Amino acid sequence: xxxxxxxxxxxxxxxxxxxxxxxxxxxxxxxxxxxxxxxxxxxxxxxxxxxxxxxxxxxxxxxxxxxxxxxxxxxxxxxxxxxxxxxxxxxxxxxxxxxxxxxxxxxxxxxxxx
Amino acid sequence: xxxxxxxxxxxxxxxxxxxxxxxxxxxxxxxxxxxxxxxxxxxxxxxxxxxxxxxxxxxxxxxxxxxxxxxxxxxxxxxxxxxxxxxxxxxxxxxxxxxxxxxxxxxxxxxxxxxxxxxxxxxxxxxxxxxxxxxxxxxxxxxxxxxxxxxxxxxxxxxxxxxxxxxxxxxxxxxxxxxxxxxxxxxxxxxxxxxxxxxxxxxxxxxxxxxxxxxxxxxxxxxxxxxxxxxxxxxxxxxxxxxxxxxxxxxxxxxxxxxxxxxxxxxxxxxxxxxxxxxxxxxxxxxxxxxxxxxxxxxxxxxxxxxxxxxxxxxxxxxxxxxxxxxxxxxxxxxxxxxxxxx
Amino acid sequence: xxxxxxxxxxxxxxxxxxxxxxxxxxxxxxxxxxxxxxxxxxxxxxxxxxxxxxxxxxxxxxxxxxxxxxxxxxxxxxxxxxxxxxxxxxxxxxxxxxxxxxxxxxxxxxxxxxxxxxxxxxxxxxxxxxxxxxxxxxxxxxxxxxxxxxxxxxxxxxxxxxxxxxxxxxxxxxxxxxxxxxxxxxxxxxxxxxxxxxxxxxxxxxxxxxxxxxxxxxxxxxxxxxxxxxxxxxxxxxxxxxxxxxxxxxxxxxxxxxxxxxxxxxxxxxxxxxxxxxxxxxxxxxxxxxxxxxxxxxxxxxxxxxxxxxxxxxxxxxxxxxxxxxxxxxxxxxxxxxxxxxxxxxxxxxxxxxxxxx
Numbered sequence: 001x002x003x004x005x006x007x008x009x010x011x012x013x014x015x016x017x018x019x020x021x022x023x024x025x026x027x028x029x030x031x032x033x034x035x036x037x038x039x040x041x042x043x044x045x046x047x048x049x050x051x052x053x054x055x056x057x058x059x060x061x062x063x064x065x066x067x068x069x070x071x072x073x074x075x076x077x078x079x080x081x082x083x084x085x086x087x088x089x090x091x092x093x094x095x096x097x098x099x100x101x102x103x104x105x106x107x108x109x110x111x112x113x114x
Numbered sequence: 115x116x117x118x119x120x121x122x123x124x125x126x127x128x129x130x131x132x133x134x135x136x137x138x139x140x141x142x143x144x145x146x147x148x149x150x151x152x153x154x155x156x157x158x159x160x161x162x163x164x165x166x167x168x169x170x171x172x173x174x175x176x177x178x179x180x181x182x183x184x185x186x187x188x189x190x191x192x193x194x195x196x197x198x199x200x201x202x203x204x205x206x207x208x209x210x211x212x213x214x215x216x217x218x219x220x221x222x223x224x225x226x227x228x229x230x231x232x233x234x235x236x237x238x239x240x241x242x243x244x245x246x247x248x249x250x251x252x253x254x255x256x257x258x259x260x261x262x263x264x265x266x267x268x269x270x271x272x273x274x275x276x277x278x279x280x281x282x283x284x285x286x287x288x289x290x291x292x293x294x295x296x297x298x299x300x301x302x303x304x305x306x307x308x309x310x311x312x313x314x315x316x317x318x319x320x321x322x323x324x325x326x327x328x329x330x331x332x333x334x335x336x337x338x339x340x341x342x343x344x345x346x347x348x349x350x351x352x353x354x355x356x357x358x359x360x361x362x363x364x365x366x367x368x369x370x371x372x373x374x375x376x377x378x379x380x381x382x383x384x385x386x387x388x389x390x391x392x393x394x395x396x397x398x399x400x401x402x403x404x405x406x407x408x409x410x411x412x413x414x415x416x417x418x419x420x421x422x423x424x425x426x427x428x429x430x431x432x433x434x435x436x437x438x439x440x441x442x443x444x445x446x447x448x449x450x451x452x453x454x455x456x457x
Numbered sequence: 458x459x460x461x462x463x464x465x466x467x468x469x470x471x472x473x474x475x476x477x478x479x480x481x482x483x484x485x486x487x488x489x490x491x492x493x494x495x496x497x498x499x500x501x502x503x504x505x506x507x508x509x510x511x512x513x514x515x516x517x518x519x520x521x522x523x524x525x526x527x528x529x530x531x532x533x534x535x536x537x538x539x540x541x542x543x544x545x546x547x548x549x550x551x552x553x554x555x556x557x558x559x560x561x562x563x564x565x566x567x568x569x570x571x572x573x574x575x576x577x578x579x580x581x582x583x584x585x586x587x588x589x590x591x592x593x594x595x596x597x598x599x600x601x602x603x604x605x606x607x608x609x610x611x612x613x614x615x616x617x618x619x620x621x622x623x624x625x626x627x628x629x630x631x632x633x634x635x636x637x638x639x640x641x642x643x644x645x646x647x648x649x650x651x652x653x654x655x656x657x658x659x660x661x662x663x664x665x666x667x668x669x670x671x672x673x674x675x676x677x678x679x680x681x682x683x684x685x686x687x688x689x690x691x692x693x694x695x696x697x698x699x700x701x702x703x704x705x706x707x708x709x710x711x712x713x714x715x716x717x718x719x720x721x722x723x724x725x726x727x728x729x730x731x732x733x734x735x736x737x738x739x740x741x742x743x744x745x746x747x748x749x750x751x752x753x754x755x756x757x758x759x760x761x762x763x764x765x766x767x768x769x770x771x772x773x774x775x776x777x778x779x780x781x782x783x784x785x786x787x788x789x790x791x792x793x794x795x796x797x798x799x800x801x802x803x804x805x806x807x808x809x810x811x812x813x814x815x
Contacts, residue, residue, distance in 0.1 A: 037335075
């Protein structure tokens, strides 16, 4: 293949035809309350880890739901499972269980060889 | 023995019917002028009503009890009122075929029409196949089947909120109030018919400002798995297999997104009906966007600035059915108050 | 198109002049598509019998420079005024640029003069001081493709060939592409506005072809100028054309036609670039989808020799298309110049399949 000094960038449009939205169903199986989330952001607002890192639980949950799995595994490591988010969630989502189950699925996807 | 008072009710929708029944109950002679050949107005477009999926036909049946065959109510169908004016304390209605009606007071209950989605060309309504409006979806639902033009069940369906509302480009800044809940209702109806298919709602806000609405939203997510994507669809295209390609932004993740769905349902907004605008203008009671303006939105909402001309229902603003039926009754009470004063 | 859309087209039916034209050639078109402008002149003079001035004194409109932020707008206005002055020397009033960017420039400058009369006065002064010339704003500015569109019915009478696959009898499936500066700058100055422009669609349908409506039809090809001129940035431009190719691929078009020099070049050259960089092609034979200018399309159907039209310089081989239409050509003449000497064959690409170099 030729190299003329430039790369043709991929589209950064999220193509929901191609993304794997079915992986979220595995989370929902274990944590049915996850579907109730309305992205209000109360969880990220109170998050302990968000005070010192750029960890954003709302965004992580949303990205997982939309099939944007890149770099999510390392993001989840920042959560300390303190539970403040679960205490506040107005829709009663079991946020800790969501993190826990996301870790299991993403670990299998990304950390299989470790 | 004084003469029985007469009232003209223009429009036999829920507001008009409710007002007429209430007036008849007070022994007032009511003439209802309806431009179509049957009553009901916009209820005829709906199969099931939010928030409890009540059958629209049932509501119609309960509305017309004591409406038809009421000795104080005369209903005239196929009569479009072209001119409504006051003349010496009487109200005169001229109709399209020349017949003239007269009364002591008049109630404008000419209701609303839905936004013509063809004006949003970029959404492809009337241009690409499988782009339909919420009214057309409801018609299909009434027949028990939601099918694409190719005759198959949609595997993916998308609903787009705020079509023709909250949109400067079509001149309607306001919110139509009833489309958010209608979308949630229709998405649930779709998922109940076809649990294996996926439903998406594209929204800017989910405005659940009524009793049981928020609970329905929650149920649509939890029980039925409707996916809510925050981002307004900008344009559609047609693919080679007649599916609809849509482009939106996932605002919560700040990423542009693209997906192909089998059917796109446009939640079209509420506009003042032509009669509302024309008859309001004739009497100088037209308000913003062609709706009729009441005398005071808090304390005299059924009165207009024209003595003897009253307003009932969604000729004033987008209303739910509950509010419309109640507004018809309250318009009737206002008319009775007025008639008692003017002997 | 559906009835409702047809209602709005009458807003975008612009006035196109019918004779006595001044032709403004393009800077780069003659390098990439050498026969196109000559074919245009031949069509207008010999076939339609029109008066069209081909002025050897003309020069660039500074479109490329202006859009690359190198030439300031005042300079562009003065240069455009000089071109109008040259037109005035020849005594004609109807201006037709060959390039779509030029078309955009001329419209932009004239609109500026209309809205800001002080700029018009300033330009008059600059031109007078620099060259001693006076100028007049042309009565009509239309793009060259508008003229072919206007006379498409008259040309059809003279065409021995049609855009029909002679083996199957079905119309050829054509992708048409309008330059951004043709319709997206001033929608009312284009034939049909920007949503459903008619200029190429009218030609294709009149001459027997079928237009394909694919999702990314209105997407820009990525030319633009500023981002493209620097090679390290070129990937951004190529990505746009690639998006169009991926979208049109399922429709299996027979060829692409465009009215802008940049777009035609991009659609033609990048099929080579993408094939060599990534191994991807967008047709069934790994040869690419042939790309034509509208003059080449008209010229082929009128029976001009393909090699006189300059088709041998296209990156994507046009022979399969010529075979489909049934246009005769001599493969041996392909790389033989006007003088009769063999000019040499191009290098064979790694991935893109070509007819030569077998």
